[in-house]
Amino acid sequence: MRYVSTRGQAPVLDFEGVLLAGLATDGGLYVPESWPQFSMADWRAMRGLSYAEIAFRVIKPFVGGSIPDADLKRMIEEAYGTFGHKAVVPLRQSGDNDWVLELFHGPTLAFKDVALQLLGRLFDWALARSGRRATIVGATSGDTGSAAIEGCRGRANLDIFIMFPNGRVSDVQRRQMTTVADKNVYAIALEGTFDDAQSMVKALFADAPFRDSVGLTAVNSINWARVMAQIVYYVTASLSLGGPDRAPAFCVPSGNFGDIFAGYCAAKMGLPISKLIVATNRNDILTRFFASGEYRKGGVEPTISPSMDIQVASNFERLLFDMHGRDGAQIRKLMSDLDQNGGFTVSPNALAETRQLFAAGKADEAATKAMLKTAFEAGNGLLVDPHTAVGLVVAAAQRKTGAVPAETPLVTLATADAAKFPDAVKAATGRHPALPPRMADLFERPERQTVLKNDFATVRNFIETHRVKV
Numbered sequence: 001m002r003y004v005s006t007r008g009q010a011p012v013l014d015f016e017g018v019l020l021a022g023l024a025t026d027g028g029l030y031v032p033e034s035w036p037q038f039s040m041a042d043w044r045a046m047r048g049l050s051y052a053e054i055a056f057r058v059i060k061p062f063v064g065g066s067i068p069d070a071d072l073k074r075m076i077e078e079a080y081g082t083f084g085h086k087a088v089v090p091l092r093q094s095g096d097n098d099w100v101l102e103l104f105h106g107p108t109l110a111f112k113d114v115a116l117q118l119l120g121r122l123f124d125w126a127l128a129r130s131g132r133r134a135t136i137v138g139a140t141s142g143d144t145g146s147a148a149i150e151g152c153r154g155r156a157n158l159d160i161f162i163m164f165p166n167g168r169v170s171d172v173q174r175r176q177m178t179t180v181a182d183k184n185v186y187a188i189a190l191e192g193t194f195d196d197a198q199s200m201v202k203a204l205f206a207d208a209p210f211r212d213s214v215g216l217t218a219v220n221s222i223n224w225a226r227v228m229a230q231i232v233y234y235v236t237a238s239l240s241l242g243g244p245d246r247a248p249a250f251c252v253p254s255g256n257f258g259d260i261f262a263g264y265c266a267a268k269m270g271l272p273i274s275k276l277i278v279a280t281n282r283n284d285i286l287t288r289f290f291a292s293g294e295y296r297k298g299g300v301e302p303t304i305s306p307s308m309d310i311q312v313a314s315n316f317e318r319l320l321f322d323m324h325g326r327d328g329a330q331i332r333k334l335m336s337d338l339d340q341n342g343g344f345t346v347s348p349n350a351l352a353e354t355r356q357l358f359a360a361g362k363a364d365e366a367a368t369k370a371m372l373k374t375a376f377e378a379g380n381g382l383l384v385d386p387h388t389a390v391g392l393v394v395a396a397a398q399r400k401t402g403a404v405p406a407e408t409p410l411v412t413l414a415t416a417d418a419a420k421f422p423d424a425v426k427a428a429t430g431r432h433p434a435l436p437p438r439m440a441d442l443f444e445r446p447e448r449q450t451v452l453k454n455d456f457a458t459v460r461n462f463i464e465t466h467r468v469k470v
């Protein structure tokens with residue numbers, strides 16, 4: 001499989017190339033040159049297989065011979081062996097024909113584990129093969145950092161340094177990063193804000209001699225391999241609900257558009273899906289787009305679903321690319337309009353075509369809190385997290401208007417465990433969500449972190465002296 005950039009001016013790469021590159025050199029995002037096709041018979045033949053077996057079949061064409069089958073199989077089995085549920089991503093029935101897909105049984109209790117557990121292993125494999133080491137740096141406001149650390153801990157060929165704003169992440173979030181004992185993991189509490197941490201990462205990447213000498217890499221949400229790993233659960237959920245002979249709808253709590261874009265990929269590969277519903281909180285650039293065709297930046301307002309508090313959705317460029325006939329020149333124009341004028345509008349035809357598959361809706365804070373309570377009361381004490389609650393609000397609205405008819409199974413993706421957001425959940429329901437048993441001792445585990453000044457030389461020096469040199 002070959003991969004092209006959405007902006008049309010970066011080298012065409014194979015899977016290993018896009019895995020290690022992340023962002024394309026022209027500022028675009030890599031996408032497969034064509035979508036692998038699965039027939040109805042191919043999908044049916046996957047019924048009854050384990051999650052890991054289905055993952056292998058779905059992922060194999062994207063890897064396109066870059067990785068020997070036995071290695072790919074082993075990495076997939078290991079990655080999903082870390083999950084705390086036998087089904088990996090179990091489906092729970094929540095209404096007559098309504099379902100919740102629990103994506104949060106991984107090591108850090110949020111759906112990002114599904115991608116990052118595999119990505120860390122793929123990375124390590126690719127580095128070993130080329131005899132290289134890499135240094136991963138990242139900034140986190142809480143969630144992604146711990147998932148990246150869990151995906152990379154103990155891997156032989158990389159070191160990972162994650163910066164978070166000192167004192168500004170929750171206790172659970174901090175402890176998920178600071179209680180990991182592996183020597184290749186460094187949790188840095190930066191004296192500053194999340195924006196300072198992000199600027200620091202940018203500055204480190206901009207220092208070319210440093211970047212090259214330590215083999216700097218990121219595992220951010222635009223890495224193609226992350227999207228690829230997420231395609232799998234659309235397939236397993238569909239097969240459990242009668243697919244491919246029935247076409248479910250999926251409602252996806254969305255921020256950077258990575259999760260729902262994976263659903264789009266599944267549809268492009270021939271999996272029958274009747275609707276992909278984008279659910280946003282009040283940071284609703286995507287919902288406004290699907291209503292009007294205008295994509296325009298607003299400010300970022302904090303919510304109780306913080307992992308969806310975004311100004312622009314970085315993976316959305318991948319959908320725009322397909323909407324515009326895969327013409328990199330048109331994407332370059334749109335992205336420069338976004339930079340310079342704060343937005344752009346797509347043609348009515350492009351919008352109408354996209355709306356055949358996509359729908360969108362938003363949930364404000366009041367509706368989200370009300371849903372936390374409703375889910376708790378209707379579900380006999382079931383606690384959902386605020387991101388999932390946003391999805392449930394939007395899913396219910398789609399049912400109510402008849403946009404998703406009663407006979408269509410409607411699956412809402414549960415992106416985090418309620419225990420990750422205990423304060424918001426307790427405020428809405430009166431119940432404190434407990435950590436799952438395998439994490440119950442999180443508050444007893446010893447912490448290891450380094451507090452660093454928000455100073456470029458200090459951080460660079462720390463990374464230089466602590467990474468493993470070869």
Ligand SMILES: *Cc1c(COP(=O)(O)O)cnc(C)c1O
Pocket residue numbers: 110111112143221253254255256257258259260307308387415416
């Ligand atoms: C990252 C995240 C999201 C948003 O996913 P995108 O792929 O960015 O759209 C939703 N919920 C939770 C809990 C997350 O961590």
